Amino acid sequence: GNSVTQMEGPVTLSEEAFLTINCTYTATGYPSLFWYVQYPGEGLQLLLKATKADDKGSNKGFEATYRKETTSFHLEKGSVQVSDSAVYFCALMFETGGGNKLTFGTGTQLKVEL
Amino acid sequence: KAGVTQTPRYLIKTRGQQVTLSCSPISGHRSVSWYQQTPGQGLQFLFEYFSETQRNKGNFPGRFSGRQFSNSRSEMNVSTLELGDSALYLCASREGLAITDTQYFGPGTRLTVL
Numbered sequence: 001g002n003s004v005t006q007m008e009g010p011v012t013l014s015e016e017a018f019l020t021i022n023c024t025y026t027a028t029g030y031p032s033l034f035w036y037v038q039y040p041g042e043g044l045q046l047l048l049k050a051t052k053a054d055d056k057g058s059n060k061g062f063e064a065t066y067r068k069e070t071t072s073f074h075l076e077k078g079s080v081q082v083s084d085s086a087v088y089f090c091a092l093m094f095e096t097g098g099g100n101k102l103t104f105g106t107g108t109q110l111k112v113e114l
Numbered sequence: 115k116a117g118v119t120q121t122p123r124y125l126i127k128t129r130g131q132q133v134t135l136s137c138s139p140i141s142g143h144r145s146v147s148w149y150q151q152t153p154g155q156g157l158q159f160l161f162e163y164f165s166e167t168q169r170n171k172g173n174f175p176g177r178f179s180g181r182q183f184s185n186s187r188s189e190m191n192v193s194t195l196e197l198g199d200s201a202l203y204l205c206a207s208r209e210g211l212a213i214t215d216t217q218y219f220g221p222g223t224r225l226t227v228l
Contacts, residue, residue: 031213032213032214034216036219042221042222043118043120043204043219043220043221043222044204044206044219045219046216046217046218049216051213051214089157093213093217094213095213096170100162100170100211100213101147101159101162101170101172102147102149102157102159102206102217103159104156104157105156106156107156107157
């Protein structure tokens with residue numbers, strides 16, 4: 001079936017370090033791919049998305065490229081800040097012939113320290 | 115535009131009771147989806163409504179039900195509450211049903227079952 005696999009957390013980085021959070025997926029067809037972020041006590045916020053192969057989503061310094069050949073959508077940021085500390089979820093949405101749903105990874109907690 | 119709103123934000127119930135949660139989507143959005151988030155199971159899809167019709171349903175028992183009104187507002191109901199129903203319930207809205215349509219999430223309702 002369709003699924004998303006994310007790297008286990010927590011990931012702990014120093015401020016200004018480079019961030020990569022790996023995400024791979026299994027899906028039939030051509031899903032849309034998303035990264036959401038969840039801050040403590042809040043709902044999910046869309047960080048970025050890509051809807052076709054080789055698309056690059058970007059927002060607030062975060063980037064991810066839809067790689068069909070490696071079925072991956074890794075999240076990167078060149079220089080993290082303490083305020084980036086949160087849980088990051090990779091998700092996909094695929095055609096079902098009816099309504100759709102987001103299928104999420106397990107989430108990766110990021111802690112950024114001074 | 116105002117974001118997705120959910121009421122109440124917090125609920126405490128006892129086993130065997132029932133509960134109704136409410137969600138108001140972003141203006142103009144006709145689709146509303148519900149998700150359950152728990153530490154053990156992560157984010158799981160409950161159901162999606164579009165134009166007052168249930169379009170997709172997740173793998174939850176019949177105790178979980180929902181509906182959507184003509185103004186796109188949605189409610190979900192859980193009857194005969196069990197301890198395992200304690201979770202953060204997230205509502206998300208989007209404009210349409212394409213897999214490229216982004217789901218925007220509300221802050222969630224935290225349900226505690228004692």
